[in-house]
Amino acid sequence: MPSPRSLFDKVWDAHAVRELPSGETQLFIGLHLIHEVTSPQAFAMLHEAGLPVRFPKRTFATVDHIIPTDTQLRPLSDSLAEAMMAELENNCRKHDIALFDPASGHQGIVHVIGPELGLTQPATTIACGDSHTSTHGAFGAIAFGIGTSQVRDVLATQCLNLARPKVRRIDVTGKLGGGVYAKDVILAIIRKLGVKGGVGFAYEYGGEVIDSMTLEERLTVCNMSIEGGARVGYINPDETTFAYLQGREFSPSGDAWGRAVDWWRSMASDGGAPYDDRVELAGADIEPSVTWGINPGQNCGVNERLPFPEDVPSDEQGSVREALDFMELRSGEPLAGTPVDVAFIGSCTNGRISDLREAARVARMGKVAPGVRTLVVPGSQAVARQAEEEGLDEVFKSAGFDWREPGCSMCLAMNPDKLIGQEICASSSNRNFKGRQGSPTGRTLLMSPAMVAAAAIKGAVVDVREVL
Amino acid sequence: MTEARIDHVKGRAAVVRGDDIDTDRIIPARFMRCVTFDGLGEYAFHDDRAQAKGDHALDDERFLGANILVVGRNFGCGSSREHAPQALMRFGFNAFIGGSFAEIFAGNCTALGLPCVTLEADDLSALMDSVSAEPTQEVEIDLEAREVRCAVGIFPANVRDGTRQQLLEGTWNATAVLLEAGDAIEGTAGRLPYLSGFAG
Structure with missing residues (x-):
């Protein structure tokens, strides 16, 4: 054998x-x-x-x-x-x-x-x-x-x-709590392993939490592998994958479909496959998470108190100080309650139909707070059509959100969608780097799309579980 | 077709301290609205430099003319934009010494013939302090010997074997090497069932 x-x-x-x-x-x-x-x-x-x-x-x-x-x-x-x-x-x-x-x-x-x-x-x-x-x-x-x-x-x-990388298996066990999304899972993984922890590795994600995710949720997880330093991240194909693919424009069809599924199944990791490293996280421990710093590893639960530089290892203290200074956030206080100027829902991380549905579920519960600028940017024309068919565009518009055409938009601000000055943006995108959203001094708080919608309505960062 | 063989780089060095310096900081996205890499050099570290109001290594007269950039850990993380090493190369850097480098950034550097070598933490710290105190000294990266030499000593330098060999042999422009595989490329393609649409 x-x-x-x-x-x-x-x-x-x-x-x-x-x-x-x-x-x-x-x-x-x-x-x-x-x-x-x-x-x-x-x-x-x-x-x-x-x-x-x-x-x-x-x-x-x-x-x-x-x-x-x-x-x-x-x-x-x-x-x-x-x-x-x-x-x-x-x-x-x-x-x-x-x-x-x-x-x-x-x-x-x-x-x-x-x-x-x-x-x-x-x-x-x-x-x-x-x-x-x-x-x-x-x-x-x-x-x-x-x-x-x-x-x-x-x-x-x-x-x-x-060069062939090593492979690290990451198991997320158990179940997620309510109001905890795929975005929170990958933020928790990056927080645990660090933004350089994945350099030289491909990440294989698995475990009960990953297995029970929809394909679109899995896309969110794999999307941010690179934020943990891993150039490659993947999840073994299963029935969820095949069901998603069946009937799509470039998917195999007719007799070829069965042959494709057989081959795909044969390529999944075997039980007992060797890995260069293994890591486990408990799904139940993952909180709705928000970044407080200038890289995606600098994140914590929305109600958790921000770290004091003295509390982290000495070789990370400089980074923590630089991040808190840039963000003008204070150690010992939670992110919940931090006022936001802009709310951005979109990007390759969280611009899919399921993301818009979750954000719309929150948007139905209120109106955008006065003074908050919003952008809801579908990830593609197909996502936009689907959302419009479901009436999500009207949900957003009637709550005061700005419904836009598809693109990368304010994730990296190469188009006209940019932060101004020191604005703070609740963002469903993937990077909170200095200047990332178009203003050199602009500040980004990464979070799930539902959390972004909740922040837009409250005018401040809020635990989405209090809204749902 | 081979490129220049790169067995060592020497010259003056400049120091940019800090870990996790991402490619958005090296070249902000708004400067990538272009169809060539021409002129990117002047935008290297644009926003960091503006915020430092002249107090940035790239604006420090003492580092004028430096061709080696000394950096911290995980330098070049984030976006895959080759505009980042292109901007630094066009600013005048042709080699990097750091604590560690993000994978895509390092690969992009190799494709441009720009060595990235890493030092142990204490050695890197000694090099940074030495160059900061005495910026006119000559720093040398010796890829053959896997060493970095400077005023305060000779430090063992790490560089991935494959990368080192490509630089030493002048095969860092990969297209020519990959083309040498000839029909083996189509041979591999022919064995992948999805490329024929899973035809029976």
């Missing part, structure tokens, strides 16, 4: 073209996703080298980072953004690459549309010039965020040279 293996090892070995002289592996990439920010220079390098795109049917493009969310009409009002979009269109046309632009009806954040179109499938390798490519691991894909030179490599060869 062959020895048990993890999904990671099976997928890696199935995609290995050869071992390179450097000791790294030449890995075949089954799906390549591109967008307007990190691809133009890659195409320019390709053109300079006189190379064709090796597998044009395995690359798909969309526009997400720079797209405005008030109107997507062309030409875009920002001439730099318009130039980026035009460049993407030219490159896709020239190389016969499918582009999901606003006119296609399938435009959206690259990590939202891959799954919803059925492009993201179990046991595949995926690469995209975006660190949140780890999202696709929710299907049991091994998905890598890459830089622009590597986008060039994938265009030219459909391969990457990669």
Whole structure:
């Protein structure tokens, strides 16, 4: 009997073209996703080298980072953004690459549309010039965020040279309490293991809490793997995965469906597979969480008191001081009650239909507090259509929320959606880095979409369990 | 096709202290509204520098002309944007010494021929203090010997074997190496059932 293996090892070995002289592996990439920010220079390098795109049917493009969310009409009002979009269109046309632009009806954040179109499938390798490519691991894909030179490599060869990471199994056991979401689970994992704890590892998430999650919740967990330093995070495919995939545009159909499911099942981690490390968290211990600092590991339960620098290990005290100074938050006090200026619901972490449903459930209970600016940004055109069909847009609008067009928006503020000055933003996105939301002094509090909606209504951070 | 072989880098160093410095700080996203990397150098650490009002290593006259950047732990975490090492390279840095580096950032650096080497905590601290006190000293990264040499000593430097070999052999631009696999690429693709749509 062959020895048990993890999904990671099976997928890696199935995609290995050869071992390179450097000791790294030449890995075949089954799906390549591109967008307007990190691809133009890659195409320019390709053109300079006189190379064709090796597998044009395995690359798909969309526009997400720079797209405005008030109107997507062309030409875009920002001439730099318009130039980026035009460049993407030219490159896709020239190389016969499918582009999901606003006119296609399938435009959206690259990590939202891959799954919803059925492009993201179990046991595949995926690469995209975006660190949140780890999202696709929710299907049991091994998905890598890459830089622009590597986008060039994938265009030219459909391969990457990669060092094989170690694999850490993370079990979340038991059950979550009410008002505790997938976002809180991944924030708790990052808090426990640290923002550098995952460097050199792929994370395999499992355990009862993960097993009982919907596919969309799993996407939220895998999305933020990179915030814990892990370039890759994944969850073994199961019935939840297959049910999500069946009937989607690029999913296998007819006789091929059964063969696909058989193969996907065979690629899941075997019982007794070896791991380089194992970590366990109890689901019952996880609280609705909010970040208080300037990296996603600096988070705690909404009612927990913020740390004193003296209470953390000496080599972390500087970071804690810098974070509290920047955020103008005080040790010994909880985040609950902190006034917010802006509420942002969206992003590749939490811009899916299930996120909007949870936020709308809270929005139904009140009106946006006076003076709070809000943005509700669906992750894709398909999410927007679904939300409008369910009347969620009207729920948000009648509660005073601003309902927008799909894109990355204020997660990274490459489009006109930005914080101003020192504004504090309750945000369902993934990064609370200094300046991340468009103002160098702007402040971000990461939390679940339901918590963001609750903060918008109360005008301050609040435990969503008090509202539900 | 091979690139330049990089076995050592020497020159003056600049020190940016602090852990977990993310790529949004190295190059804020608003400066990535562009279709080339040209001109990114002037925006390296733009907002940190503005907030420091001149009191930032990249504006410190004593570090003028430095080509080695000395940093803390988990440098370059966050976004995969190659704009970050591109901005630092265009500012004038061609090598990094740190406590540790985020994985995607380090990979992007290798693809540009920019070595990232790490030192043990005490050694890094000694190097930072030495360079801060005496910024005109010559610092040398010797990839062959896996060492960093400076005024206060010779420190063992860690660098991943594969990365080191690519830099030493001038094969850090991966496209040419990957193309050498030839038909083996299609061979691997042919064995993956999903690439044929799970045809029977």
